[in-house]
Amino acid sequence: MSKEFHYDIIVVGAGPAGSSAAFIAAKNGIKVALLEKESSVAETVRTSGVTWIQNIKEYGIPDDCFNPIKNYSFCSPNNEVTISGGKPQAAVLDVRKTYRLLAKQAEDAGADIFVKTNVKDSIKNEKGDIIGVSANNPEGDILFFGKVIIDASGFGSVVSKSMGFVTQWKRFGAGAEYEVKAENVDSETWWLMVGEKYSPAGYAWIFPTGKDTVRIGVGVGKPESSVDPTERLKELMESKEGPISKLGKITPIEFHYGLIPNDGLSRKTVYNNLILVGDSAGQANPLVLEGIRYAIKFGRVAGSVASQAIKSKKTDESSLIPYEDNWRKEIESKIKSAGKVQNRWIGLSDEQWDKELDIIKELKSEEFLDFIKADFGLSNMLKLATHHPRLAVRQLFGLVKDIGK
Numbered sequence: 001m002s003k004e005f006h007y008d009i010i011v012v013g014a015g016p017a018g019s020s021a022a023f024i025a026a027k028n029g030i031k032v033a034l035l036e037k038e039s040s041v042a043e044t045v046r047t048s049g050v051t052w053i054q055n056i057k058e059y060g061i062p063d064d065c066f067n068p069i070k071n072y073s074f075c076s077p078n079n080e081v082t083i084s085g086g087k088p089q090a091a092v093l094d095v096r097k098t099y100r101l102l103a104k105q106a107e108d109a110g111a112d113i114f115v116k117t118n119v120k121d122s123i124k125n126e127k128g129d130i131i132g133v134s135a136n137n138p139e140g141d142i143l144f145f146g147k148v149i150i151d152a153s154g155f156g157s158v159v160s161k162s163m164g165f166v167t168q169w170k171r172f173g174a175g176a177e178y179e180v181k182a183e184n185v186d187s188e189t190w191w192l193m194v195g196e197k198y199s200p201a202g203y204a205w206i207f208p209t210g211k212d213t214v215r216i217g218v219g220v221g222k223p224e225s226s227v228d229p230t231e232r233l234k235e236l237m238e239s240k241e242g243p244i245s246k247l248g249k250i251t252p253i254e255f256h257y258g259l260i261p262n263d264g265l266s267r268k269t270v271y272n273n274l275i276l277v278g279d280s281a282g283q284a285n286p287l288v289l290e291g292i293r294y295a296i297k298f299g300r301v302a303g304s305v306a307s308q309a310i311k312s313k314k315t316d317e318s319s320l321i322p323y324e325d326n327w328r329k330e331i332e333s334k335i336k337s338a339g340k341v342q343n344r345w346i347g348l349s350d351e352q353w354d355k356e357l358d359i360i361k362e363l364k365s366e367e368f369l370d371f372i373k374a375d376f377g378l379s380n381m382l383k384l385a386t387h388h389p390r391l392a393v394r395q396l397f398g399l400v401k402d403i404g405k
């Protein structure tokens with residue numbers, strides 16, 4: 001006989017989306033189980049952890065969870081630009097510490113966390129609606145029943161797949177990264193490296209995590225390129241390409257590898273008794289494939305809407321739709337515009353990248369940050385699309401000027 005547990009909400013996956021959903025639901029007095037297949041939260045790191053200080057402060061993430069960044073450098077094969085802003089705005093997270101803190105917030109609010117609990121399948125009622133999940137842990141099989149299930153299992157979307165609602169993402173980013181100790185680290189400056197030698201459809205990066213540590217990585221768009229990011233990363237580190245040469249002696253500490261959806265906001269994210277959130281919903285900014293702040297933000301919205309639905313004893317699709325309305329209103333048009341810029345970037349030759357960096361040089365720090373964050377409506381960036389004296393600049397920003405329409 002399998003063990004059985006009964007909760008109001010079952011959250012699958014203790015990444016930033018799942019922990020944030022569990023936190024808000026538990027805070028609302030709802031009985032929540034948070035299921036994680038690994039032995040501990042964030043045992044495996046699958047992300048570079050770049051995000052924005054303003055956003056994470058709102059979620060109670062303290063200063064000792066990140067390294068602040070205030071200079072944003074880009075290089076292409078024959079060009080280079082550094083945009084410097086006064087106050088640090090970007091953050092490179094201590095991913096393990098941050099993800100564990102988010103899970104602790106959920107636990108402190110009353111959620112029960114089950115680690116080493118690998119969800120295998122969904123449990124359905126006679127109408128075919130989800131009413132729970134089956135999992136196994138080292139002791140055997142377990143059934144978790146809930147009124148609402150939140151699929152926060154990331155790229156694999158295990159619950160939604162088992163319901164037959166989704167198939168594997170077709171377009172995605174594959175990233176490989178080494179966290180390394182390095183001789184010469186400028187801890188306030190990140191590097192994004194573009195062009196064929198770094199990544200044929202994507203970019204390479206150096207993200208400082210502290211005074212003498214950085215993450216060096218390569219992201220490759222699939223199916224656009226067949227390049228293996230791990231191989232490319234090793235080549236770049238061996239040949240000390242571009243700004244990697246400035247780091248001096250490099251000693252690897254830890255290897256990270258992960259996949260991130262890049263299919264736009266193509267998925268429906270609510271069904272009867274089921275919500276998809278974070279990477280399982282494809283909620284990522286396609287320009288730099290960052291999704292952590294969205295995972296936290298919309299994880300919280302998912303937890304809140306699911307709590308309300310449970311309190312009103314109606315958990316069908318129409319009761320959960322406010323969640324989908326919320327996130328679509330917030331990011332859909334921005335992500336669409338960012339997708340257009342990404343499509344332009346994926347097609348650029350090395351020479352065109354050199355010129356693109358000249359365009360980026362025209363940006364003030366605030367404009368650059370709003371642009372890279374896909375927060376297109378915020379600065380006077382849209383004016384660049386119509387009033388800038390250079391045609392190339394107007395063309396780039398023309399891609400984003402229909403935002404909100």
Ligand SMILES: Cc1cc2nc3c(=O)[nH]c(=O)nc-3n(C[C@H](O)[C@H](O)[C@H](O)COP(=O)(O)OP(=O)(O)OC[C@H]3O[C@@H](n4cnc5c(N)ncnc54)[C@H](O)[C@@H]3O)c2cc1C
Pocket residue numbers: 012013014015016017018035036037038042046047048049050051117118119120152153154155156158173174175176177219257258259260277278279280283284289290291292293295
């Ligand atoms: C190489 C790379 C670099 C990235 N860099 C950045 C970046 O710099 N900044 C940024 O904002 N975003 C970045 N991202 C994206 C970011 O990591 C994700 O958008 C974010 O982690 C999504 O959070 P999530 O909670 O939805 O999913 P995840 O963080 O993937 O969490 C899912 C959780 O579910 C668990 N799980 C999976 N299957 C099961 C199962 N069957 N049973 C139980 N548990 C399960 C997993 O173990 C995991 O803990 C990057 C992604 C990659 C691949």
